Amino acid sequence: MRLDQEERAWLAGTGGKARQWAIEHQMRVGTYLGATDLVPVSQAHIMADTESLGPAGVEWLERLAALPEAQRRVRIPTITDPRGTDFAAAARLKQQPWMLDLERRAIAAFESLGVLMTDTCINYQTIMPAVRGEHMAFGDTGVVIYSNSVLGARSNFEGGPSALAAGLTGRTPRYGYHLDEHRHATLLIEVAQTPRALHEWGALGALVGRLAGDYWQVPALLGIDRVPSSDELKHFGAALASYGWVALFHMIGITPEAVRREYVAPATMSVRTTIGPADLQAFQQSQTGEIDAVDVVVFAAPQLSLIEMRAVAALLDGRRATVPLLIVTSPQVKPDADRLGLTARIESAGGLVLAGMCFYQSYAREMAEANGWSHLATNSAKLVNILGGYGYRPMLLSMEQCIDAACGRRIGS
Amino acid sequence: MTHYQAKSGMGARVRGNALVAKDGFSARYDLDRARGVFSRPDHKLAGRSYVGRVLVLDAAKGGVATAWMLHEMAARAMAPAALVLNRVNPIMVQGAALADFTMISGFGQDITAAVPEGALVEVDPTGDTPVLRVLSIPAVTDVTE
Numbered sequence: 001m002r003l004d005q006e007e008r009a010w011l012a013g014t015g016g017k018a019r020q021w022a023i024e025h026q027m028r029v030g031t032y033l034g035a036t037d038l039v040p041v042s043q044a045h046i047m048a049d050t051e052s053l054g055p056a057g058v059e060w061l062e063r064l065a066a067l068p069e070a071q072r073r074v075r076i077p078t079i080t081d082p083r084g085t086d087f088a089a090a091a092r093l094k095q096q097p098w099m100l101d102l103e104r105r106a107i108a109a110f111e112s113l114g115v116l117m118t119d120t121c122i123n124y125q126t127i128m129p130a131v132r133g134e135h136m137a138f139g140d141t142g143v144v145i146y147s148n149s150v151l152g153a154r155s156n157f158e159g160g161p162s163a164l165a166a167g168l169t170g171r172t173p174r175y176g177y178h179l180d181e182h183r184h185a186t187l188l189i190e191v192a193q194t195p196r197a198l199h200e201w202g203a204l205g206a207l208v209g210r211l212a213g214d215y216w217q218v219p220a221l222l223g224i225d226r227v228p229s230s231d232e233l234k235h236f237g238a239a240l241a242s243y244g245w246v247a248l249f250h251m252i253g254i255t256p257e258a259v260r261r262e263y264v265a266p267a268t269m270s271v272r273t274t275i276g277p278a279d280l281q282a283f284q285q286s287q288t289g290e291i292d293a294v295d296v297v298v299f300a301a302p303q304l305s306l307i308e309m310r311a312v313a314a315l316l317d318g319r320r321a322t323v324p325l326l327i328v329t330s331p332q333v334k335p336d337a338d339r340l341g342l343t344a345r346i347e348s349a350g351g352l353v354l355a356g357m358c359f360y361q362s363y364a365r366e367m368a369e370a371n372g373w374s375h376l377a378t379n380s381a382k383l384v385n386i387l388g389g390y391g392y393r394p395m396l397l398s399m400e401q402c403i404d405a406a407c408g409r410r411i412g413s
Numbered sequence: 414m415t416h417y418q419a420k421s422g423m424g425a426r427v428r429g430n431a432l433v434a435k436d437g438f439s440a441r442y443d444l445d446r447a448r449g450v451f452s453r454p455d456h457k458l459a460g461r462s463y464v465g466r467v468l469v470l471d472a473a474k475g476g477v478a479t480a481w482m483l484h485e486m487a488a489r490a491m492a493p494a495a496l497v498l499n500r501v502n503p504i505m506v507q508g509a510a511l512a513d514f515t516m517i518s519g520f521g522q523d524i525t526a527a528v529p530e531g532a533l534v535e536v537d538p539t540g541d542t543p544v545l546r547v548l549s550i551p552a553v554t555d556v557t558e
Contacts, residue, residue: 025511028510029506032501033506047476047477047481052441052482054482055485055488056484140476141476157476157477157503157504159477159478160477160480161484161508161511175503215500242475245472245502361478365445385442386441386442386476388454389441389453391445391452
């Protein structure tokens with residue numbers, strides 16, 4: 001890989017051990033993936049919950065944090081994905097003290113590195129959305145796919161170490177979705193009926209993801225007959241990235257790089273398949289099973305927008321949740337939800353509003369064991385996909401059905 | 414001795430018994446990392462231990478957490494010996510780079526169909542061309558040429 005003068009100096013150690021590690025890491029990754037140089041990035045977004053880090057990862061961060069200040073501080077705005085707890089609710093979730101201790105240590109280390117603890121996976125709705133063509137080092141698959149596809153930004157999936165390296169150098173290896181040649185459609189899919197509810201958008205993302213099934217595939221969708229909302233694209237993209245490991249999609253006539261079909265897909269490319277209402281229904285049924293009651297209802301993955309929070313509050317008005325009902329949002333949305341009375345409406349109906357965490361990043365297996373949770377309802381297809389490996393039996397329902405289930409109504413009745 | 418050349422590789426040369434499946438790999442989605450077993454019910458290796466094995470799988474998949482989790486697994490000596498994949502994604506490369514983990518990927522054929530389950534293999538990313546060598550095949554394995 002070609003390095004400029006400043007990058008060579010960091011490699012030689014003149015910027016200190018943190019930046020030397022960062023540039024070495026970026027060279028290893030870039031060399032493996034065919035990058036010829038580094039590209040400047042304007043933001044980094046770090047996924048680093050302590051379930052993923054473990055004690056070893058936290059100790060590794062603490063060693064960086066112990067370096068002299070001039071050597072350890074990030075050079076560009078560097079923000080964080082959800083953490084592994086909401087400290088205010090940890091006892092109710094039956095999280096253990098050792099989990100909270102690890103979280104506190106990780107937060108202290110990140111703050112020492114100059115990282116902004118935003119703790120959100122919806123930064124494109126709440127912090128600073130990317131601009132078309134802007135190179136980023138984003139580290140949550142939902143953030144990457146939304147920013148690439150809906151906003152026209154340029155980022156690969158950057159795991160926590162690589163996002164931190166980008167924060168320290170202000171650069172990232174130039175491969176994959178930083179390059180024009182990887183941003184063209186590789187498969188064309190017709191959608192016969194535009195989804196309506198959020199969970200249907202997630203189901204569509206899951207089905208497209210299964211067809212794509214590879215990081216280097218770029219699906220383009222034909223037939224979406226209206227401009228989807230940000231929340232709809234959020235659920236679609238999160239599920240597509242989760243089921244298919246996809247980082248970029250196009251919607252013909254809608255997303256910025258696909259205003260015209262020929263901009264992203266050659267005329268010779270034929271439609272591989274058509275996804276219709278029956279496919280979406282079959283997928284949802286396959287994710288629901290024969291269960292008629294649940295142990296816990298979770299709205300998360302991605303964190304809820306203020307608009308989603310309002311919808312949940314409205315569905316709960318005059319009702320009472322009889323099974324645990326968790327609603328997870330960002331630390332940026334939560335104060336507005338408090339100010340507008342949404343939190344009070346949800347919690348007076350028996351829900352629990354959590355901020356700055358995500359359910360699956362918060363020791364989901366241990367929470368299940370401690371609380372006796374197995375059957376879980378959610379309107380997030382992404383959450384359904386992840387939690388099977390954590391021992392849950394998750395099911396995908398609409399937001400309305402989830403609230404019904406939380407209030408004790410038998411599913412399907 | 415059969416060998417298979419890979420397009421890319423990193424890490425040290427290691428030996429181990431192969432655990433093979435035409436399926437993906439994600440530390441978050443597929444594993445019970447505390448017990449060291451595949452835990453996703455529909456994974457083809459569900460219930461199997463991966464600790465110390467050379468995993469020969471189809472593709473890297475899943476979210477970004479694997480970038481940290483390989484490091485965490487290695488620190489507890491509960492990691493595979495190496496990963497051998499038909500296709501990688503950036504997260505797996507980033508995770509292997511942090512953990513100094515041995516990984517090779519990209520073959521001229523489906524590597525999961527080529528390597529017999531349980532075979533003793535050597536993964537060697539240290540030369541000009543990364544290579545997987547099959548050193549011996551267990552007698553009980555049904556190998557179809």
